[in-house]
Amino acid sequence: MFLIFIVPTAQHKTSAGSRIRYDRLSEAGEELGITIKVQSMDELNVSDIKACDVCIFSKTYSIAAIAMARELQSRGKTIGIDIFDDYFSDDNDSRLTRFRAWLALAADTFNFALCSTHVMQKLISRCAPQLPVLLLPDAYPHIDPEFLARSVAARRDKACASGFIDVVWFGIGGNPFFPVGLKDLAAYAWSLGELLSSSLKPRLLILTDEVAQSAKNLARLRQIPIPYRIEPWSLEAEQQALDTALISFIPVNGQAFSRGKSLNRALTALSAGTQIVSPGYPLYGELGAAIYRDARELVDDIEHDRLRVRSETAKAIAERVDALSALPMAVADLYVFLVKQRQATRRRAVVAIQADGKAPARRRHALVFGSEKNQSIPTVGPPTWVLSVRAPFSRGDRTFDVWLDDQDGQNINVWIKPELVHLLASHLRNTCFVQQKIGKIQMLRVEIGADTHWSKIRNFSPRHTPQIMYETVMYRSAYKHIERICQSIFPEFDFLCTDYRVYLDLDQGAPPSVAGVQ
Amino acid sequence: MKSVVFLIDLVQDVSACRSMALFVKQEFQLPIVFIITSQFKSRDALGIWLAEVRDIAAEIEAELVEADTISAAVRCLVGRSGMVVALSESALPAHAFNHALFLAAPPSFTRVTVQHGLECIGFTHNAAHNRNWRHFVGMNCDIAATWFVPEALHSVQPDQRAKILPVGPQIGLDHPPVSRLPVAAKPSRTTMHGLVCENLHSIRFGPTMKSLFADIFAWFAEKVAADEGSLELRPHPGGRYTDKNSIDMPKNTRVNRMPLYKQDLKRFDFCVSGPSTVVLDMVWAGVPVAVWTNEDPNFDVGIYDGLHFVSSRADWLAFAEAAYREPEPFLERQQRYLSALQIPDDIPARYRELVTIATGTQPVRR
Numbered sequence: 001m002f003l004i005f006i007v008p009t010a011q012h013k014t015s016a017g018s019r020i021r022y023d024r025l026s027e028a029g030e031e032l033g034i035t036i037k038v039q040s041m042d043e044l045n046v047s048d049i050k051a052c053d054v055c056i057f058s059k060t061y062s063i064a065a066i067a068m069a070r071e072l073q074s075r076g077k078t079i080g081i082d083i084f085d086d087y088f089s090d091d092n093d094s095r096l097t098r099f100r101a102w103l104a105l106a107a108d109t110f111n112f113a114l115c116s117t118h119v120m121q122k123l124i125s126r127c128a129p130q131l132p133v134l135l136l137p138d139a140y141p142h143i144d145p146e147f148l149a150r151s152v153a154a155r156r157d158k159a160c161a162s163g164f165i166d167v168v169w170f171g172i173g174g175n176p177f178f179p180v181g182l183k184d185l186a187a188y189a190w191s192l193g194e195l196l197s198s199s200l201k202p203r204l205l206i207l208t209d210e211v212a213q214s215a216k217n218l219a220r221l222r223q224i225p226i227p228y229r230i231e232p233w234s235l236e237a238e239q240q241a242l243d244t245a246l247i248s249f250i251p252v253n254g255q256a257f258s259r260g261k262s263l264n265r266a267l268t269a270l271s272a273g274t275q276i277v278s279p280g281y282p283l284y285g286e287l288g289a290a291i292y293r294d295a296r297e298l299v300d301d302i303e304h305d306r307l308r309v310r311s312e313t314a315k316a317i318a319e320r321v322d323a324l325s326a327l328p329m330a331v332a333d334l335y336v337f338l339v340k341q342r343q344a345t346r347r348r349a350v351v352a353i354q355a356d357g358k359a360p361a362r363r364r365h366a367l368v369f370g371s372e373k374n375q376s377i378p379t380v381g382p383p384t385w386v387l388s389v390r391a392p393f394s395r396g397d398r399t400f401d402v403w404l405d406d407q408d409g410q411n412i413n414v415w416i417k418p419e420l421v422h423l424l425a426s427h428l429r430n431t432c433f434v435q436q437k438i439g440k441i442q443m444l445r446v447e448i449g450a451d452t453h454w455s456k457i458r459n460f461s462p463r464h465t466p467q468i469m470y471e472t473v474m475y476r477s478a479y480k481h482i483e484r485i486c487q488s489i490f491p492e493f494d495f496l497c498t499d500y501r502v503y504l505d506l507d508q509g510a511p512p513s514v515a516g517v518q
Numbered sequence: 519m520k521s522v523v524f525l526i527d528l529v530q531d532v533s534a535c536r537s538m539a540l541f542v543k544q545e546f547q548l549p550i551v552f553i554i555t556s557q558f559k560s561r562d563a564l565g566i567w568l569a570e571v572r573d574i575a576a577e578i579e580a581e582l583v584e585a586d587t588i589s590a591a592v593r594c595l596v597g598r599s600g601m602v603v604a605l606s607e608s609a610l611p612a613h614a615f616n617h618a619l620f621l622a623a624p625p626s627f628t629r630v631t632v633q634h635g636l637e638c639i640g641f642t643h644n645a646a647h648n649r650n651w652r653h654f655v656g657m658n659c660d661i662a663a664t665w666f667v668p669e670a671l672h673s674v675q676p677d678q679r680a681k682i683l684p685v686g687p688q689i690g691l692d693h694p695p696v697s698r699l700p701v702a703a704k705p706s707r708t709t710m711h712g713l714v715c716e717n718l719h720s721i722r723f724g725p726t727m728k729s730l731f732a733d734i735f736a737w738f739a740e741k742v743a744a745d746e747g748s749l750e751l752r753p754h755p756g757g758r759y760t761d762k763n764s765i766d767m768p769k770n771t772r773v774n775r776m777p778l779y780k781q782d783l784k785r786f787d788f789c790v791s792g793p794s795t796v797v798l799d800m801v802w803a804g805v806p807v808a809v810w811t812n813e814d815p816n817f818d819v820g821i822y823d824g825l826h827f828v829s830s831r832a833d834w835l836a837f838a839e840a841a842y843r844e845p846e847p848f849l850e851r852q853q854r855y856l857s858a859l860q861i862p863d864d865i866p867a868r869y870r871e872l873v874t875i876a877t878g879t880q881p882v883r884r
Contacts (some may be wrong), residue, residue: 210587210589213587213588213589213592214588214589215588215618215619215621215622216621216622217622218588218589218592218621218622219621219622221622221624222622222623222624222625223625227597228596228624229593229596229597230589230592230593230596231593
């Protein structure tokens, strides 16, 4: 079985989440004949897609990704999502509306979901009940008890000899929505202060990304009560730090986003041979006594040479981690689950055939660019797999397959790339004579007749500035109009708008009065 | 060992921190670090001031660190302790780097903002500052080292008052004020030689004043030349308005871009300047100086009250000739002005106290 995990950008391929989850899964999958590839949305190529059976979207919270998924589905692929961050559960957080709107669309699109923790499994069952979910725990590293015992003893001896307790905090320093990273570090800095009761001197190394090192975040770090250094994070720097530090400091706060995290970070630190101090939410409870919740106990244990991770406990810890990870079991579960999903996909195809005696024509998919700046919208898949359509109110200077613009405040002009003529409705194929440079490329004008008149949408003009009223009330009817026009031009296509606001459920409360808006 | 770190972000910061850096090195023998920002390098288009920093650093064996970002500057501070000094630090956009760095600086450093001018944001605003930036502008420092006693600082926010430590202007570390020109200087010249200082970039000047300056200056230079006199025009090192707007230089005039501390100011018979701190440098050096202003009551020159003011071109010429013939009345007036500013006594002792408080280090005994 050939799986492709699709991530938003090439950069995501090397992120901690992708590295730990997919790379380790990939190694373990080989025995069962599961081939795994991680590919970014813009790099998806035809041969990969043709060869694969299942496509799983990861961290792709864009409607462009949904259009791509639907296109893949119509080409017979089984499609799923892998969700490991909770951007969905807090209905009261208006900053996350776009994530909730995305999940609602995704739930109606994808065939299944994967997640890595029980918390996330519950969340998906609540927010997207129609999706079958498989809990696929992160593939944790195998811990070698002998290495662990040796490494820990060496570090304790070094600390006693040098007089310093080396502590490391590592990871991405911030999140656009939630107070995590360096904010957690600063909030739980008091716990580091407890190390000061030791006769050895604690000192902290902070490894984090440049973006998180804003003046505000750095000012937060001023309250850390022990000496600290800040170095840029890199995989090598992290490994080097974990190879030498006595302690990894991993505070966890109690918000939903943090509670949904996997054991990844703690296990990365543990397998490298550091002790773990984790104040705050007991996220790592499953690791039991291997984790220090109270730094003062660790100070005691250094002095009495009975650190929680040491030669006597190494074997038990390794077994516990193996049991939690259960990698072979997890991969087998995944295999069975995916086989079921493949069968369901085939069954749906068969049902579709039986309904009207022949296989239905394959629907294709297009993406209409909304009023947000279009540079921010990702490119998806091979060229013209998902057609890109510029709406008259789209902003930015991208190149599109189909270009709609406002002629005179009344009518719409339609331009297409010359190679798309064969996709037009049959009565339009002989109407394209005018060729002109539109934006950066040569395009053909399609003569679609008079039924594009804007007056069908009262009080709307694409020349309006995109103010909030028109975006909420008029925007959706304007989009529907555009979609109708597009459908009359390209009858084989289904259209999705890149702007989630088109899909918001505005029906709660009284419906907006269209006539009242001037 | 404690370090003393100077932030150099504006080009003016170089001359403002020079005396202090030399003083700290001489009196305390503490290691000194200059953090140079990338904005400084782009502002210093001619490279004059970077070269100056290098010279100063070489002289006192200071470390030069270039920092493009706040985090890079913080990385330079982490692991050290002592005092970090900014000569321009406030909530204003132009001071953003130093302001943010003070917020983020590790707690092992005492953060010291030193007043850098007569009309200085956060300390002594003029009316144009208040119109543009409001009355209250805060700072992120622990100690605000000021030129004047607290009663004379009319723009310090109530919540910043406790930070004040009066130390006096940095020029007081070089030498005490010169009350009169040495007698010998005068007879050696038979023609007048003057300095005109321009700071037209200042928010105080509108377009009318800017074009007026060009007119007056051209006429004035011609008149001075008619008597075989000569002039030097000094653009403000940060603003460089006449540099950037390529104002024509009359024949007997040359541009003066050298740091003031590298010049013998005694060679000037007089100086005409817009309202700017260079006026205090002239007063300090014992050069007769006139402040160029206009009749507009909104044009606030309150802090220069007591000095000689000129507005029309006739005023300029009358002042120049009077100062050349008979500097004494001007210099006496300037002495009175200086004592009215309420600058604390014994400036070196004040700076010694500042460094001791901020670093916990005593001066080296000799």
